[in-house]
Structures are given as C-alpha cells and as structure tokens.
Amino acid sequence: MDETNIGLWGVPLAILAGAIRVSTPFIFVSLGEAITERSGRINLGLEGTLVFGAMTAYAVAVLTGSPWLGVLAAMAAGAVFGLIHGFICRFPRVNDIAIGIAMMQFGLGFAFFLGKPFIQPSAPKLPSIPLGNWSSYPQVQAALNINVLFFIGFALSLFLFWAFRNTRPGLILRVVGDSTDAARAMGINPDRVRLLATALGGSLAAVGGAYLSLYYPGSWNEGISSGQGLMAVALVIFARWNPIHCFLAALLFGGTGALGPALKSVGVTQGYYLFYAAPYVLTLAILIATSSPHRALSGAPGALSLTK
Amino acid sequence: MTKLLSMNRRNFLQVSAAGLAASALPGLTPGTALAQTALTVGFIYVGPKDDYGYNQAHAEGAAVIKAMPGVTLVEEENVPETVDVQKTMESMINLDGASLVFPTSFGYFDPHMLAMAAKYPDTQFRHCGGLWQAGKHPANTGSYFGYIHQGQYLNGVAAGNATKSKKIGFVAAKPIPQVVQNVNAFLLGARSVDPTITCQVIFTGEWSLAIKEAEATNALVDQGVDVITCHVDSPKVVVETAAGRGAFVCGYHADQSPLAPEKYLTGAEWAWGKVYTDFITKAQAGEKLGNFVRGGLKDGFVKMSALGPGVSEKGRKMFDATLAEAMTGKLSVFKGPLNDNKGNAVIAADKAYAEDAIDLESMAYLVEGVVGSTS
Structure with a gap:
C-alpha cells in the first residue's frame, strides 16, 4: 500500500477535491441569486428552492431512470418557485425578504411532504469526467473525477460576467436593478424583468439541488442541504454581485469545508469543531477586511432593498 | 375548548375500547389487566422513518407492535431534539390518548422527556439510550438499549x-x-x-x-x-x-x-421488534414495564x-x-x-x-x- 500512501499531502488534495465536490451547489445558487439581485430584488427563499429541486430531481430520476430529466424537472420546479416569489412581490408594499423566508419554509415543507417515498430508492447518478487518469494515485484520480455540472457552472459564471456588460438583456437587468425610475423612463417594465430574473434564479438554484441529490452526496433525505442555500445567498454579497467572484467564493467555501475532515484523517484531532467552522470564520474575516466605513457596498444594485 | 374536546375524545377511546365505563386510566394501572387492553402508543423519531438507519430500525419495531391486538400506534417523524419534542409528546398524550411514549432519540431525554414525565405522571415514558438512573429520574420513565x-x-x-x-x-x-x-x-x-x-x-x-x-x-x-x-x-x-x-x-x-x-x-442491526413487543405485552397485562431494560445478541435485541x-x-x-x-x-x-x-x-x-x-x-x-x- 506504500505507493498509494500520500500522508500529509492528503490535506491540500482534500481541500482541492472538496472545493470541486462541495462547491457546485454554491455556484449555481449564488449565480441564480446574482441574477435576481442584479434586477433589484432579493430572494431569500433559495434554500427552499434548492431542497425542492433536490427532491424533484431525485424523484424524477428514480421514476424515469434518467438523471438529466431529473435536472430539467428541477429547473422547471425552481422556475415555478421563482415565478411565485416574483408574482407576489409585484404587489405594492410587499417585502421581498419576508416573502423569501415564507417561500423557503414552503419549499422545505413541500419537499419533505412529496419526497417521503423517495428516501429509500437509489437514483441513477449524474455522469462525471475522469480527468485524473494521468496519475497513478487513486486519491488524485478520485479528486479529479469531476462532475459535468461543475464545468457548466464555471462556463455559466464566465458567460454571465460577459452578458451583464455586453448584452441587451444584461443591460436591461442592470438598469432595472439600479434604478426603477430610470427603467420606467426607458419604457421597460421593471416588474416583468424582475419576475423573469427571479424565475431564472430559482431554476439555477434548483440545479444546485439536483447536484446534491444526484451526485454528491448523491442521496435524497431531508437534511441534504443543511443551510447551503442560505450561505449561497450570503456568498453573492460576499462576491459583490460579480459572477466570476461568485464562482471563486463558492470554491473557497467548498475547500475550507473540506479542511476539518481532511485534518482529522491525517491525525490532527484536536478542536475539530473549530475547523468545521472554518468556512464561516473565513467569510467573516474577508467581509471585515474588505469593508469600508467611507463608502457603500461597491457593485450593489441601487434598487436592492438591502441598500435602500 | 381544545382541551375539553381532547379530554372527551380520550375518554371515549378508553371507554369504547376497554368496554369499561369506569376505567379512568389506560391499561397500565394494575387491576384493570385485560388480555387485550386497548393501548395507545406514541413513537417519536428524530428523522424520517425510512432512512436506512436509526429511525428505520425503530419504525420497523413499531410496525411489529402495530399488528398486536388492541394497540393503536401514533408516530411522528422529523422531530428536532428541542422544545418541539415536548409539544409532540403533549399532543400525543392529550389528543391521541397515548399512555406509553417512546421518544427514540438520544437528545430527547434531558430536559424534554423528564419535563413531560413530571407533568404527566400517569403516562409511561421509555427512552432509547442509556441515560436512566434509579433514584435520580422519575419512576414513570426508563431507558432501554442493546449491547450493539x-x-x-x-x-x-x-x-x-x-x-x-x-x-x-x-x-x-x-x-x-x-x-x-x-x-x-x-x-x-x-x-x-x-x-x-x-x-x-x-x-x-x-x-x-x-x-x-x-x-x-x-x-x-x-x-x-x-x-x-x-x-x-x-x-x-x-x-x-x-x-x-x-x-x-x-x-x-x-x-x-x-x-x-x-x-x-x-x-x-437493531432488532427493536422484540423489545417493543415485550413492553406492550407487559403494559397490556398490567405488569411493570421495567425502568432499565438491556439486552444483546443473545436476547434478540441486536442481530447481524x-x-x-x-x-x-x-x-x-x-x-x-x-x-x-x-x-x-x-x-x-x-x-x-x-x-x-x-x-x-x-x-x-x-x-x-x-x-x-x-x-x-x-x-x-x-x-x-x-x-x-x-x-
């Protein structure tokens, strides 16, 4: 076994592998939320959408035998959740944060209710691309066995970064997000843009859920998310509404999350609760380090209720 | 109003099932021992019943006693180890008329089950895990576990x-x-x-x-x-x-x-079916349930x-x-x-x-x- 004993190298490898394995749901939820928030609305309900998407994807994959159909069904369900949120928020004096919290609870409860019969069956998994065959270490091969959705998430973050600046829909989205009045003056219907942006955000968040239930950890149960949807919403602010930063922040979060188990497995055994808190401590530290008393959040959409 | 309604329903259940208008307490009281005394049993799980694990093992045990004559089973899943479990126990006791409750998760014991045991001294509580101690914890509570x-x-x-x-x-x-x-x-x-x-x-x-x-x-x-x-x-x-x-x-x-x-x-693997069957048989016969129940492979509590x-x-x-x-x-x-x-x-x-x-x-x-x- 000596030739495959990697000892302390396991820690950086685990951080890299964890970054790739754990980050994908964060990538999709934060990109979805970035689109929604860029339109000037905040959807806190993505945790519910994520869990509902995980359930829908798993159920459809079990019933049809096709994981990709599961992902499509999850996207549709997520879009419906987004549409409901967007529709309710159109009415005057409706607070989007409160609706988001209500939608989160609704999504969680409804997913648990419908997902009951699917806890036991095993669903077919999403395919992954083995990029580690050059290495003789099975650990490296396992770490570089990367799911297709990760690459889609990466490509999507680049695309959104470009589209926000260079395409007509991207510019419309940003105008609506920065100033409702300016958008109206231009003849744009802000409510319709926000409705579509929230629906799109919901469907992306549901893809994150599909990754959880159909790839890693690859099983549907009611504790599958443990708050990742909420953390991803926070990551958007952390990433300053920039899609590429969302991607990097998700990687960072995934990598630090893998730190605790990796250190334990090489024999650093004291204080593991502290290591498990690493992602949150890191988030706090970076937010404090990049904050400034002299200016508002850079990059924040002007019409976002957070910044009003 | 709710309280009144629930009391009526509870009495109705006992009366109609036991066929004794005078019985004020369910079959646990010595003296009312009938062969198939009506007994409502509550099971509380911390997760889903079909999790391929801890809760499934208990739910399979509960399914065994559900088939026993006279037994009404009430179950609730996904109950957190917080004050929520107290509400669940209270509703099982007041609304469903449960006289024997199994809060199956480790964290339900202290303070939740102990608080309910003090409030409902006529109800029997048996907790899965090793926490009950004679003299320290109430007599209507107890623990059962296996040498897994x-x-x-x-x-x-x-x-x-x-x-x-x-x-x-x-x-x-x-x-x-x-x-x-x-x-x-x-x-x-x-x-x-x-x-x-x-x-x-x-x-x-x-x-x-x-x-x-x-x-x-x-x-x-x-x-x-x-x-x-x-x-x-x-x-x-x-x-x-x-x-x-x-x-x-x-x-x-x-x-x-x-x-x-x-x-x-x-x-x-756990084999809770036998453990629960023993508890129910004793309860229906009006015998003491025991506060400290243990067993291993030999006793059929655990299997491979x-x-x-x-x-x-x-x-x-x-x-x-x-x-x-x-x-x-x-x-x-x-x-x-x-x-x-x-x-x-x-x-x-x-x-x-x-x-x-x-x-x-x-x-x-x-x-x-x-x-x-x-x-």
Missing part, C-alpha cells in the same frame, strides 16, 4: 479479515459513550484478527449531515483506509460513498446491503446482517466462531490490559467486563489503536 457494541466487534472481525492496508475507518456522529464504545469495539474486533490494525475515527458533530459524512468518508479512503463503518443516523451516504470509492463497508442500525451488495461485509461476498473463507470461520461466543452472552469485548490512545491504562490486566457491565455505559476514552480524539 458486540455487533461492532463482530463488524471489526469481518473488517480485520478484509483489510489489506491494515487501516480501517469509522465515521462517527457525536462523541457520546454509545458511539465511543462502538468505535473501540470495532477496532478491538479487528485487532483480534491482527493486532497491528489501526482505526481512524472522524466525528462529524451531528447525527445527520450528509455532506460532512461524504467528505469524511472520502478523506478516510484518501488516507488508505479500506474498510469503513459508521455510527450516524442514516448510514446510506457513508455506505454508498465508501463503496463508490472501492472500500469495503460494515453496516450499522439496519441492513444496508442492498446499497452496496458487493462491498457490504456485514452489519450490526448476512455476510457479504467480500468475506473470505477464513473470515467467515472467525466471524461465525465469535458470533457463537457472543450468542452465549459471555463474549467480553473490553478486557485488560487495555490502554487508551493517550497511553493511560484504562482497564487493568485482570479485569474483563461482561457485555452488561454498567461501567461501559459511561465510556469516554478511545482505546490504543484508534486514531482520533473525542474533543
């Missing part, structure tokens, strides 16, 4: 025969005595095959945390561990992840062999999964011999001389604990050969 560490010792025997790297792994939830016992027993079982084997333990800190369990399993396999078992509420993720990485697995709580037919060696295809002929022989010894109730897993993994002597050379030794229920140390720490 012997099952983990047998898992260890199977693991010790299967490992090539001489490193085995354990994904554990919280460092409480029951879990620590299992970790130690798993290693000692493996060391009965080869004393050079070590066992790496990773505590996730929660009973059910799918991603962390998957990460822990991956981290163990990355370090060369080739047989993994666990003590978390739902072993599904650990079993599937470990088998997916090519490691052997030993099950826990329930039979997980359908999840990894090729890689599943064996598993330590059928051996999988990965177990060698030699392993099968050793496993069968150890199982036969355990079935006599005389197998001593924890015997001296034994050091903890910090080098302190914890069991003297001439001391051997039987499976029912009460000292074992407060175990807080990891034995020599376990890599890890409880804090």
